Amino acid sequence: MKQMSTMRFGLAAAVSLAVACAAEAQEKVKVGLVLSLSGPPAALGVQAKNGFELALKDLGGKLGGREAEVFVVDDELKPDVAVTKVKALIDRDKVDFIVGPIFSNVLGAIVKPVTDSKVFLVSPNAGSSTLAGRGCNPFYFSTSYQNDQVHQVSGHVAQARGYKKTYLVAPNYQAGKDAISGFKRDYKGEVVEESYVPLNTLDFQSEISKIASMKPDAIYAFLPGGMGVNFIKQYKQAGLADRIPVLSAFTVDESTLPAQGEAALGMFSGSNWAPDLDTAQNKRFVAGYLAAYNAVPASYAFHAYDAALLIDSAVKATKGDVADKQALRTAMLKADFTSLRGDFKFSQNGFPIQDFYLTKVGKRPDGKFETQISEKVFSNYADPYAKDCAATN
Amino acid sequence: MSTTLLLIQILNGLQFGLILFLVAAGLTLVFGVMDFINLAHGVQYMVGAYLAAAFSAMFGSFVLGLAAALPTALVIGLVLELLVFRHLYARSHLDQVLATFGVIVFLTEAARMIWGVEPLSIDVPAALSGSIEIADGVLYPVYRVAIIAAGLGVGLLLYVVVNHTRLGMLIRAGASNAPMVSALGVDIRLLFTFVFGFGAMLAGFAGAMVAPILSVEPSMGDTVVILAFVVIVIGGIGSIRGTFLAALLVGLVDTLGRFVAPALLKLVLDPAAASQTGRAIAPMLVYILMAATLFVRPAGLFPARR
Known part of the structure; x- marks a missing residue:
C-alpha cells in the first residue's frame, strides 16, 4: 500500500511539469452566487438561485466540461454586507465567476471589487446605466437588460x-x-x-x-x-x-x-421574456422548473439559467481554461449558446441585444398565474448607452 | 388639494394609527408594568399574521381563521414568557434587548422554514370585500372601515378593563409600583404572565387584521415594532390612554405628512424642489414629533404615575 502510493507520487512528480495545464483543468470551475435571499426581496433571490441550479443540473453538474462548484451567499440587500461577502468569495473561495446581484444598489457596490480582481460578474437582473455607457467594464456581463x-x-x-x-x-x-x-x-x-x-x-x-x-x-x-x-x-x-x-x-x-x-x-x-415565450428550450425550462420547485419561473430564474449557459459556453470555448481572462472575455462576448429567449447577442458593453414585449397577467391551465406575452414592442433593441462604451477586447 | 382627498387621508391615518395602537398597547403594558423591553413584540405581530393566513387557508374562512389564530397567538405568547422572558425580568435592559433580539432572529427564521420566503396572501372576507363610494370616483375599501371599527372596539374594551375592573386596577398598580403590589399579597408573577400573553395576543390580532391587505412575510414585524416604540414613548410608558392618542397622532402625522408636506412646501419653494424636500422630510416627521414631545414632556404625554 505504502509502496504503491510512493510509486504514484513518483509518477505524478515525474509528469507534473508536462501536465500542469491538465492538472488545473481538473480543478473545479468555481462560481459564487450573490443574491438577496432574506427579507421582503427573498423570493427574487430564491428564483435566481433555483434557475442557476436547474441549469447546472441540466448541464450535468458541469460548466464547459469541468466540474462546477457553487457558493451561495445572501447579500441581505445591503451593499456593505455584499462587499464583505464578495471579497470572501474572491480571496478565500477563489471563485472564477460571480453571478448576481438582484438589486442595482448592491451591483453598484460590488462591481468594482469583483472586476478589479479580474473575476467575471454576470448579472441576472440589475443593469445600471452607469455600467452601460462610459463606465462599461470588460469583466461585466448581463443576461438581463439595461434597467x-x-x-x-x-x-x-x-x-x-x-x-x-x-x-x-x-x-x-x-x-x-x-x-x-x-x-x-x-x-x-x-x-x-x-x-x-x-x-x-x-x-x-x-x-x-x-x-x-x-x-x-x-x-x-x-x-x-x-x-x-x-x-x-x-x-x-x-x-x-x-x-x-x-x-x-x-x-x-x-x-x-x-x-x-x-x-x-x-x-x-x-x-424581455415570459414563461409562455414560444421556443422549444423555454418550454423545457418552464416544465423543468415547475417539476423541480412547484412554481412558475420568473425572469430572475430565466436570467440566472442563461447566465449558467453563458459561462458554460465560454469555458467550453477556452477548453476549460479560466486563467486566460482575455480569451475568456472574447468567448463570453460571442454568447455562443442557445438562450431561452431565442436570438441573443451582446453589445460591446456586455448588455444583450434582444426583443422586448408587453406582457399581461393570465391564468395557466394548472390554476397558477403567469405573465403572458401580449405584444412585441421592440425588436433587436440595443440599449442607448452602448455607443458610449469604449471597452476593448 | 381637495377636501375629499384630505378627508380620505385622515381616514387612512386613523386606520394606520389604530393598527399601531393594537401593537403598541401590549408593548406599553409589558414595558410599563414589568419594566421589560420586548423587541420581539413585532415578531408576535408577524406570527399573528401567519397564523391567520394558515388557519384561514385550513378552514376556508377568514373569520374562523381569525378565531383560531387569536388563542394560538395567546398560547405562543405564554409559552415564550414561560421559556424565555420570565428569566429576564430581573436582568438589565441591555440583556433584555439582546435576548429578545435573539428571539426575533429565531422566530423569523422559523417562519421562513415553515412557510417559505415568498409572501403569503389571504383574501379579504367576501362580506367586507366591497368598497364605499365616498365621493365621485373616490372609493374606500369596506375592510379598512372594519379595521377602524375593530381598533376602536379594542380601545374601548381596554379602557373598560383597565379603568373599571379589579384586574385593571392591579395592572395600573403594577405600572406604578410593582414591588408594593407584590407586598400586598398579589401574585405579581401570574399578573405578569397574564399581561404578557394578552399583549402578545393583541399584537397577533393586529397582524391578523392586516394580513388580508398586506403581504404576510417573515420580516413584516420589524418596521412596525420601531413605530410602536415611538408611539409608547410619545404616549407615556404604561399608559393605555396615552398610547391610544399617540398612536392616532403618529398615524395621522405619518400619513398626512407625506401628503401635506410637499403641498405646503410648494408655497415657498419651486415645485420640483418642494416635492424633493417634501419626500425627504415626510418620513422624518414622526421622529421629529417624538423629539418635540420628549423636549416638552420628557415622560411622554400621559405617563403612568409613579
Whole structure:
C-alpha cells in the first residue's frame, strides 16, 4: 500500500511539469452566487438561485466540461454586507465567476471589487446605466437588460395607446428614479404625479387615494417584491383595477403572483421574456422548473439559467481554461449558446441585444398565474448607452 | 388639494394609527408594568399574521381563521414568557434587548422554514370585500372601515378593563409600583404572565387584521415594532390612554405628512424642489414629533404615575 502510493507520487512528480495545464483543468470551475435571499426581496433571490441550479443540473453538474462548484451567499440587500461577502468569495473561495446581484444598489457596490480582481460578474437582473455607457467594464456581463429598457417598454406603450395623463409611482432610490426616467423617454403625455414612496413601504392606501382623486388614464408602477404584492392587492381592493389600467415593471411577475393571485389579472408589464415565450428550450425550462420547485419561473430564474449557459459556453470555448481572462472575455462576448429567449447577442458593453414585449397577467391551465406575452414592442433593441462604451477586447 | 382627498387621508391615518395602537398597547403594558423591553413584540405581530393566513387557508374562512389564530397567538405568547422572558425580568435592559433580539432572529427564521420566503396572501372576507363610494370616483375599501371599527372596539374594551375592573386596577398598580403590589399579597408573577400573553395576543390580532391587505412575510414585524416604540414613548410608558392618542397622532402625522408636506412646501419653494424636500422630510416627521414631545414632556404625554 505504502509502496504503491510512493510509486504514484513518483509518477505524478515525474509528469507534473508536462501536465500542469491538465492538472488545473481538473480543478473545479468555481462560481459564487450573490443574491438577496432574506427579507421582503427573498423570493427574487430564491428564483435566481433555483434557475442557476436547474441549469447546472441540466448541464450535468458541469460548466464547459469541468466540474462546477457553487457558493451561495445572501447579500441581505445591503451593499456593505455584499462587499464583505464578495471579497470572501474572491480571496478565500477563489471563485472564477460571480453571478448576481438582484438589486442595482448592491451591483453598484460590488462591481468594482469583483472586476478589479479580474473575476467575471454576470448579472441576472440589475443593469445600471452607469455600467452601460462610459463606465462599461470588460469583466461585466448581463443576461438581463439595461434597467431603463424595461421601463421604456411601458412608456412606449402608454404613448402608442394615447394615454393623455399618467401617474407614476416608484420607490425613492436610484433604480426608482431610473425607472421613471426610463418610462418618460418615449412617453410625451402629461405626467400628473411622480410619486416616490419610501423603499419597503407596505401600506399604499394613501397613494391609492391620491390616484383615485387624480383620475389618470393609466398608472405606471415600479414596485418590486413585497411592495408590489401589497400595492396590487390594495389597488384591487380600492376598486381601481377595473377603472385605471396598470403598466408596470417588476411589480407583477411570477415571484409576486402567487401572493397577488386574482388581483393582478390583466395587468401589464414590460419584459424581455415570459414563461409562455414560444421556443422549444423555454418550454423545457418552464416544465423543468415547475417539476423541480412547484412554481412558475420568473425572469430572475430565466436570467440566472442563461447566465449558467453563458459561462458554460465560454469555458467550453477556452477548453476549460479560466486563467486566460482575455480569451475568456472574447468567448463570453460571442454568447455562443442557445438562450431561452431565442436570438441573443451582446453589445460591446456586455448588455444583450434582444426583443422586448408587453406582457399581461393570465391564468395557466394548472390554476397558477403567469405573465403572458401580449405584444412585441421592440425588436433587436440595443440599449442607448452602448455607443458610449469604449471597452476593448 | 381637495377636501375629499384630505378627508380620505385622515381616514387612512386613523386606520394606520389604530393598527399601531393594537401593537403598541401590549408593548406599553409589558414595558410599563414589568419594566421589560420586548423587541420581539413585532415578531408576535408577524406570527399573528401567519397564523391567520394558515388557519384561514385550513378552514376556508377568514373569520374562523381569525378565531383560531387569536388563542394560538395567546398560547405562543405564554409559552415564550414561560421559556424565555420570565428569566429576564430581573436582568438589565441591555440583556433584555439582546435576548429578545435573539428571539426575533429565531422566530423569523422559523417562519421562513415553515412557510417559505415568498409572501403569503389571504383574501379579504367576501362580506367586507366591497368598497364605499365616498365621493365621485373616490372609493374606500369596506375592510379598512372594519379595521377602524375593530381598533376602536379594542380601545374601548381596554379602557373598560383597565379603568373599571379589579384586574385593571392591579395592572395600573403594577405600572406604578410593582414591588408594593407584590407586598400586598398579589401574585405579581401570574399578573405578569397574564399581561404578557394578552399583549402578545393583541399584537397577533393586529397582524391578523392586516394580513388580508398586506403581504404576510417573515420580516413584516420589524418596521412596525420601531413605530410602536415611538408611539409608547410619545404616549407615556404604561399608559393605555396615552398610547391610544399617540398612536392616532403618529398615524395621522405619518400619513398626512407625506401628503401635506410637499403641498405646503410648494408655497415657498419651486415645485420640483418642494416635492424633493417634501419626500425627504415626510418620513422624518414622526421622529421629529417624538423629539418635540420628549423636549416638552420628557415622560411622554400621559405617563403612568409613579
